[in-house]
Amino acid sequence: MAKSAENVSKSNDYKWVGTRQVRPDGVDKVTGRASFGADLYAPNMLVGKILRSPHPHARIVSMDISKAEALPGVKAVVNKDDIRDLPSEMVPAGEMMVNYRDITRNVMAREKALYEGHAVAAVAAISDSIAHKALSLIEVKYEVLPHVIDVMDAMKPDAPLLHEDLITTGVEPAPEKPSNIAKRVEFSQGDLESGFAAADVIVEREFTTQPVHQGYIEPHACLANVAKDGKAELWCTTQGHFVARGHCAKLLGMDISKLRVTASEIGGGFGGKTVVYLEPVALALSRKAGQPVKMVMTREEVFRASGPTSGAHMRIKIGATKDGRITAADALLHYQAGAFPGSPVQLGCMCAFAPYDLENVRAVGYDVVVNRPKVAAYRAPGAPIAEYGVECVVDELAKKLGIDPLEMRLLNAAKEGTQTVYGPKFGPVGLIETLEAAREHPHYRAPLGENQGRGIASGFWFNIGGESCATLNLSEDGSAHLVVGTPDIGGSRASLCQMAAEELGLDLDKVHPIIGDTASLGYTFLTGGSRATFATGMAVIEAARDVIDKMRERVAKIWDIPLDAVVWEHGYARPASSNAGAFEPMSIAEIAAMANKTGGPLVGNAAINAQGAGPSFGTHIVDVQVDTETGRVEILRYTAIQDAGKAVHPCFVEGQMQGGAVQGIGWALNEEYVYGEDGKLQNAGFLDYRIPVCSDVPMIDTVIVEVPNPSHPYGVRGVGETPIIPPMAAIANAIEQAIGIRFNALPMSPPKVLAAIEASNSAVADAAE
Amino acid sequence: MSKTKLHVATTINGDSIEFLCEPQQTLLDVLRDELHLTGSKEGCASGDCGACSVILDGRLVCACLVLAVETNGHNVETIEGLADGDDLHPLQQKFLEHSALQCGICTPGILIAAKALLDIDPDPTETRVRYWLAGNLCRCTGYDKIVRAVLDAAAEMRAN
């Protein structure tokens, strides 16, 4: 079953793959012409607004919408009665499996409001101000219940219960009473006890992280239009319009194919737009009102009601011999899922020790519900949290053993043949290459001053393949329309066109891409899991090869020679040898011009479920300076190194590395949700939920290594997610070197750093007395 | 129906424009919902993200913090007016060459903000560019290629 390496084009002689072309949608984006989720307007359009629970936990006793319905200008009011109640059914969406019973309740509360901001009703009206007035006229009777916000508090036996029927799975025997613990998972191999017994040094630490939001600058937005015969159109900003279609159709009880979804340009997603919030509600409103309904979240709603990633409490224990060989590793992860089960704790368990070649390892995870918005995927879901703990402990071990942290990682690095804790052995992977590149990099040897420190950390993500379709339509003039199904979040359109141009031998400016809507292309899974360039890329290559075969068939007929006597080279059909005949090569334009007379239009198709995604490893180096008077940590220098397999468009690979690194910097140094005792969010805006701004960071240097993925024709590995994994630990390790204080809680924001410095100073002063 | 809309006469990207609006509507609301100039984006409606950056009488502002009626008799420049007909502004061109955008939602605001900087300082340092753009949030790029593009555009504009 191993894919043969001859699949991978060994040539470095590519014309388009590996080059830095201007993206095809670039001019639209720099002139403001591109249409994002909120940029569409329809005649006769209504404004939709959602009524949200002011309580973090409450039973919804009754609801009276009559006054709102009666307000002039209001055309529809919906609540749970307009969205289907669905039984338990697991489906893939974004990070992991989600349960339809929970999705329907998250979109519109039924029995209970489970977080402040939980949608309980919605209105559609002829103006914004009337819609707001209508919301205030909806009378909801709540029975306020005690709430729980913290993951460890939620696990206590006397904690307020979110779901009366939630019995922990993964525990034998199954508990008799419900709790807030949805699931326990465990992965293990080898013999942990003897592994720790063989260690000369053991480090065991507890870590806490806070939920952080994906922080996309574009809020959720959609425009729904349901006709009187039930046919529906939906325009929305989404990472996956086919996935959104499936969810909406299910929630509204309609045939999937009766709903046509068009993906707008998307203003950031990072996993947070792989699920539906407004869309089913807008459709329900439009169906009831008989008019198009546009809904856009405010920034406050984005924070109160759309998924961040989990916060966590972890315990990591690692043992090593005095030469630095890790003999045992143990992780205990408690992740908060928000109001419904489904944190990425299982993925965290699988990734935590992936960069290491270990015999004795265990990872145990708990998925815990709390009264906060349901978490959604965020760039390598689960992994950044676990890796923060693991990479800090490895660093501490290295320091205790007097071994350089890079050398320690090289000594224990995962490589081809390494047995993972989740089962399979790795194929070819590039971790060692990234570590060696880090060691060679001038950054690693640059001198450091007072209160400055350097830290490194590595990270891993599996990457995925998945369903992808592509169609290449050749026009009569030989130019090509490339239709794909993965929304373009970061420039993938450019890479896909480059691959098509490479295969066809066509000039790049003759390949024109569009993201097809759900009626115009076969089912395509969402953009996420670092799969667009890999999986849609494979479909594009297959579609190109398909249309090339069809063009060869035409030319064979035109020249009246056997098919295998026609070869395709650099954009031309040629006779295979002089024996085949002295025919002038035919260009795509010439063949296309004759298409209608030689059999019909020339179209290449591919509809695949791409397998063989190759994991991507990364290693980051960061230098920090700590201001001991204010607690501010400044990033002085940052280098991100990652294995891309094959960088089809190096600028976009670099962009993923830089963007992920800066998100990680925000996660490390400042981002967190601040809740009051009342369970309400206090920083629901960009002023106080502060993501990195331009002046917070230096240039982010990048190094791309290429260890080809044998399963992809060009060796491509997904790259988008890995870059967010190393920064937190790298920065914590750098701070430890700078001021000798190790931070076991994120974020390491100025007040917390300052408090730790002052505590450490007074401890020193106490000791001196 | 007791609301009265107000009449506003302003100049947008060099064109004389008149519109009716409610007193509480912001310039951003009017640009997008009434005039359908959707290039300026709403990211927060509270002046924290800069996605709605426009230039008002030569001064960089967030359109979500300006009431539409305040523009009566004044001069507004938006992203739609940055290019000169068929010719992209050097900033726009450099953003494309440097791949200084990924999703593109912050791009209009950042281009306008960068133009406002180069209007007053044709030779900014990297530090000045970073602090000037600190009011424009970008979540995708990490700012690296954006800053390079702005510095490169400044260099090109100085050379011409």
Added chain:
Amino acid sequence: MARVVLNGNLKQLSGGRSEFELDVKDVRQLFAQLGERYPELAPHLEEGIAVAIDGEIFQDALFATIGPDSEVHVIPKIAGG
């Protein structure tokens, strides 16, 4: 006979046994045999899992080939964000 390993929590539904030698030629047969032997495991094999065959991960690939000497791991499904 292919060597098959159930990872993570799956072995809780197979009476604690995680390793098997099975005569199966593709993923569909693998699921059928395991599901027959352990009916509680069967619904979990329909959604939410992936299969690694000799190190290569397959998701939603019922007809992926399993060779006579293959090492097969049944693991949780992976997606992303």
